[in-house]
Amino acid sequence: MKLTWWTHKLHTTPVKTALTVPAGMLSFVPSCSTADAHSLELLQDFVSRASRLFVISGAGLSTESGIPDYRSEGVGLYARTDRRPIQHAEFVHSAKSRQRYWARNFVGWPQFSSRQPNAAHYALRRWEERGKLHWLVTQNVDALHSKAGQKRLTELHGCSHRVICLGCGVTSAREELQNRFIALNPDWRAQEGAVAPDGDVFLEDEQVLHFRVPSCENCGGILKPDVTFFGDTVKKATVQFVNDRLAESDAVLVVGSSLQVYSGYRFLLAASEGKMPIAILNIGPTRADHLAGLKVSGRCGEVLSVTAVNLQVGSSVFN
Numbered sequence: 001m002k003l004t005w006w007t008h009k010l011h012t013t014p015v016k017t018a019l020t021v022p023a024g025m026l027s028f029v030p031s032c033s034t035a036d037a038h039s040l041e042l043l044q045d046f047v048s049r050a051s052r053l054f055v056i057s058g059a060g061l062s063t064e065s066g067i068p069d070y071r072s073e074g075v076g077l078y079a080r081t082d083r084r085p086i087q088h089a090e091f092v093h094s095a096k097s098r099q100r101y102w103a104r105n106f107v108g109w110p111q112f113s114s115r116q117p118n119a120a121h122y123a124l125r126r127w128e129e130r131g132k133l134h135w136l137v138t139q140n141v142d143a144l145h146s147k148a149g150q151k152r153l154t155e156l157h158g159c160s161h162r163v164i165c166l167g168c169g170v171t172s173a174r175e176e177l178q179n180r181f182i183a184l185n186p187d188w189r190a191q192e193g194a195v196a197p198d199g200d201v202f203l204e205d206e207q208v209l210h211f212r213v214p215s216c217e218n219c220g221g222i223l224k225p226d227v228t229f230f231g232d233t234v235k236k237a238t239v240q241f242v243n244d245r246l247a248e249s250d251a252v253l254v255v256g257s258s259l260q261v262y263s264g265y266r267f268l269l270a271a272s273e274g275k276m277p278i279a280i281l282n283i284g285p286t287r288a289d290h291l292a293g294l295k296v297s298g299r300c301g302e303v304l305s306v307t308a309v310n311l312q313v314g315s316s317v318f319n
């Protein structure tokens with residue numbers, strides 16, 4: 001049964017208060033005032049009322065872990081550089097593109113793979129432990145939810161910590177591939193640039209010319225990160241699985257996503273069609289703002305850790 005209690009449109013605006021996150025952690029977090037107390041109360045109430053919460057997270061959640069997003073004003077990859085993520089067809093059809101992709105990914109991997117979950121990831125895990133969170137769908141491929149210990153999780157676009165063979169479908173750990181890269185390229189060196197949301201770094205074309213890319217040890221096939229590149233689609237079975245979890249839920253919370261990509265946005269359309277209450281926590285506008293009963297602008301880590309702690313002590317502000 002769907003809840004019908006959320007009937008008013010409540011789009012709150014932040015007030016100017018002092019930052020509480022260390023400045024060093026904010027280099028990829030868009031400028032934003034701290035969410036005001038009223039917004040926090042409304043979000044607290046929203047979460048308190050839900051008993052089977054469905055959460056969809058995006059790149060905005062990981063910026064506080066030092067991983068940039070694509071679209072944020074001023075600090076996202078699109079704003080800072082003219083780089084764009086590789087397209088699926090280009091990766092599959094061009095050996096040269098794969099060489100460039102993997103050379104960059106090889107350089108960025110040590111830094112990218114060492115990123116750790118932040119307060120928002122841990123808050124969501126606490127909701128799961130308390131039985132508040134029914135399912136978490138993330139559009140991120142950085143494995144930070146898994147690192148935080150999240151179990152009821154679907155990585156909608158896969159995970160960059162896994163590699164899949166396009167020939168035989170066997171998956172393996174990205175870390176193993178890193179060792180194969182090192183073994184194949186003992187004398188290869190490149191200067192590291194800024195790391196992108198998928199672990200990519202920028203390298204000049206001449207730097208990647210001599211980088212050697214291994215193939216599948218099983219069948220000799222092409223190795224690809226086990227992620228959904230732009231231009232590819234999420235498996236139907238995965239979409240169906242997530243839709244089933246959504247149907248079992250009683251409220252939807254978006255955390256740190258502009259929902260510009262349809263693969264995530266479609267679940268908001270389904271939730272809206274099913275008259276489910278929807279809340280959004282994000283800095284900046286999202287594609288689903290018109291579908292949400294509550295919109296809170298604030299940093300995910302700050303806002304969710306407060307909400308999670310309040311739930312832990314059982315103190316809804318309306319109780």
Ligand SMILES: [Zn+2]
Nearest residue numbers: 165168216219
């Ligand atoms: Zn293979």
